[in-house]
Amino acid sequence: MxxxxxxxxxxxxxxxxxxxxxxxxxxxxxxxxxxxxxxxxxxxxAPDGALKLTLYHPETGFDWETIAEGLGTAFAGRVDLHVRVTHAVIVVNASEADARAWLRRHHPDVRITSVGAAIEIYKExxxxxxxxxxxxxxxxxxxxxxxxxxxxxxxxxxxxxxxxxxxxxxxxxxxxxxxxxxxxxxxxxxxxxxxxxxxxxxxxxxxxxxxxxxxxxxxxxxxxxxxxxxxxxxxxxxxxxxxxxxxxxxxxxxxxxxxxxxxxxxxxxxxxxxxxxxxxxxxxxxxxxxxxxxxxxxx
Amino acid sequence: MITVDLNRVDIRELNQRLHDLNGDDGRAPWRIVGPDGRHSIAVGLNAPLTVVVEGHVGYYCAGMNQHADVTVNGHAGPGLAENMMSGTVRVTGNASQGAGASAHGGLLVIEGDASSRCGISLKGGDIVVGGSVGHMSAFMAQAGRLVVCGDAGAGLGDSIYEAELYVAGSVGGLGADCVEKDMTDDHRRRLAELLCRAGIDADAGSFRRYGSARTLYNFHVDHAGAY
Missing domain, CATH: 3.60.20.10 (Aminohydrolase, N-terminal nucleophile (Ntn) domain)
Known part of the structure; x- marks a missing residue:
């Protein structure tokens, strides 16, 4: 049920x-x-051309700033970060494939719960x-x-x-x-x-x-x-x-x-x-x- | 008139107060407000009470009813009036799946539509639906009557034993061993009486009757070799 x-x-x-x-x-x-x-x-x-990602890491207080900075360096432009408990919403100027590849390479312990322009997924x-x-x-x-x-x-x-x-x-x-x-x-x-x-x-x-x-x-x-x-x-x-x-x-x-x-x-x-x-x-x-x-x- | 507001009194307390009257002869009518889809409202009554629920109810409303007259001025969730023994349950809106399941007696009136499996395993009593019923209604029904003033969904009367089914509209398909039967004057007369008792305005002459072909529920000697 x-x-x-x-x-x-x-x-x-x-x-x-x-x-x-x-x-x-x-x-x-x-x-x-x-x-x-x-x-x-x-x-x-997210603005046209930008991607909104919801990310999850089981650790409360996880260092999301480092990930946002890394994404900002890898993909030119402003990166927005909003943290909610074990999730973070990041808006980045990158294609979905590039963003996924970057996260997989640099932060394989971070899971993507949603990708799109408006969606955010949180679960616990x-x-x-x-x-x-x-x-x-x-x-x-x-x-x-x-x-x-x-x-x-x-x-x-x-x-x-x-x-x-x-x-x-x-x-x-x-x-x-x-x-x-x-x-x-x-x-x-x-x-x-x-x-x-x-x-x-x-x-x-x-x-x-x-x-x-x-x-x-x-x-x-x-x-x-x-x-x-x-x-x-x-x-x-x-x-x-x-x-x-x-x-x-x-x-x-x-x-x-x-x-x-x-x-x-x-x-x-x-x-x-x-x-x-x-x-x-x-x-x-x-x-x-x-x-x-x-x-x-x-x- | 006793009024109970379910935003102030919980279901267990309400039902206990109603059960305290079991075996009694009724008296003051009860009015229940604020149901807001809550489950198990007015379950297990065993006295000639009049209970009116103002609003939509959740699962299992008026289950196991004996003698009481329960009216829901709204819609009902799954399992309405399950295993009713006697009395009357009326819903002015629609009912979800399994309405009147396994009822042994009494009268269930759904003025709107009923969903799937209405009257499943019906063992007696009468169900009158002012609108349509969903698929697999009267599945394995053993006794009693299901009257549908609108249409019936697929698989009507599947594996039926001896219940009588009356449908005024179309039937989406008859289940295994369910067949159309002759509608005699006696059937029309008894159906008209039931519609009148249910307060449903429909012409008994517009219904077709369905029931068991009786080929499934007895051991058939021709099949002995299969065992």
Whole structure:
């Protein structure tokens, strides 16, 4: 069992409230997933040509300044650094390939949790309430966010095994369920040159979507084909640059609720996460149908 | 009227207060506000109480109900009125998966839509859905009636025993051993009575009836060689 929540704001004027609205959504799902929590938040896009990276190192107080300085020296231009607990967001004027290669060579112990223009991914082992507090989610702003509370069924309880998983630039995945063909699928994807950081089934689902989109599929097409290629139970929420998408497998035993008002779209494993959003009482509320892609974006 | 605000009173306390009336003859109606999707509201009642919940409820609302009349003015999460024995449960909105699962008796009315597996393993009693039901509804149903005024999803009545299924709209597909059956005047009359009791405005003449072909649940002597 896990908990998933997503919140997409339809109006720019609401962006200062994103964290304040998201935090109780995440905490309400704590008893569906007390092992760890994570969230992806989309805000403050990097300027054109620049890249926003979220980096993770297990050591609190890790020397992120040295990494920022190193990146600044290697790639001309200003480097922005924001540290949150064990994560750091760095905006750098480099291509993704160059930034990855530099980090791999100089700081192989640092893990990249997200890459893109607006996305930031934070995740941590521990009670979701504590994670929400330590990362001060309430103070965060942005256009949309996804979050996950994990009760592990498939693999170890570590920060690395926690969700969201990056599925490409400005893309991420959170998953409630379990996949039964992830070992075979992981091997197939590795033959295509993909690498995985854990033995987690959801990371394979993220890798699968990344691979399909690298082959030229749209997000919707990649999700449609996942219905044939992924064996198991899933409710997915997928964060995109401009919005989010939701998909449940054909059996649809993993719960999901969608709610929409003029101001926002919210998804959650349970209505408890949505009940306290402003305007929830008058929202259109429904259960997403099995094997059906739902997607929202501002564009 | 006794009003309980679930933002002030927790579910265990509410349910205990309702259980303290078990075996009693009811009296004052109960009004529950602030459900906000909480689980297990009004579970295990065993008295002719009237309970109205104002808002959306989470999992397992009104489970194991006996004698009580529970109304939810909102939507219901998974497992609504599971294992109901008697009484009435009504939801004015939609219900999530597994509504009325394994109910032995009583009446469950969902004025909106019900999701997948509605009436799974139904053992008696009646379920009336004003809208549509999702896939695998009435799976392994053994007795009782499921009435769907809208459409039914795929796999309706899969591995059904003896329940009666009535659908006014389309059926996305019948499950194993579920077949369409004749609709006699007697069926129409009993269905009209049930719709009236459920307070659902639908023409009993517009329904088609489905049930068990009875080829799965008995040992078939022709298959003896397989054992």
């Amino acid at each position: 896990c908990g998933i929540v997503g919140l997409f704001l339809k109006q720019e004027s609401l962006e200062p409230s994103l964290g304040e609205w998201l935090e109780p959504m995440l905490v309400a799902m704590a008893d569906r997933g007390p092992d760890s929590a994570g969230f992806a938040i989309y805000h403050d896009p 082992k521990g009670l979701p309430d504590d994670v929400a507090d330590s990362y001060a989610i309430r103070q965060m702003t942005g256009s949309h966010a996804l979050a996950h509370t994990r009760m592990a069924t498939e693999s170890a309880v570590t920060t690395e095994h926690s969700h969201p998983f990056s599925t490409g630039r400005d893309l991420c995945l959170v998953h409630n369920g379990s996949l039964s063909n992830h070992n075979r699928l992981r091997s197939e994807l590795e033959r295509h040159g993909m690498t995985f950081q854990t033995d987690n089934d959801s990371e394979v689902a993220a890798g699968y979507l990344t691979h399909r989109m690298a082959e030229g599929a749209s997000l919707e097409e990649a999700l449609e084909s996942s219905l044939d290629d992924l064996d198991g139970f899933f409710t997915f929420a997928i964060g995109t640059r401009d919005g989010f998408a939701v998909l449940r497998d054909g059996i649809a035993c993993k719960p999901a609720v969608l709610a929409e008002t003029d101001q926002w779209v919210a998804m959650a494993s349970e209505y408890r996460s949505i009940a306290h959003l402003p305007g929830a009482a008058g929202a259109r509320i429904w259960e997403p149908a099995p094997a059906t892609v739902y997607a929202w974006s501002r564009n």
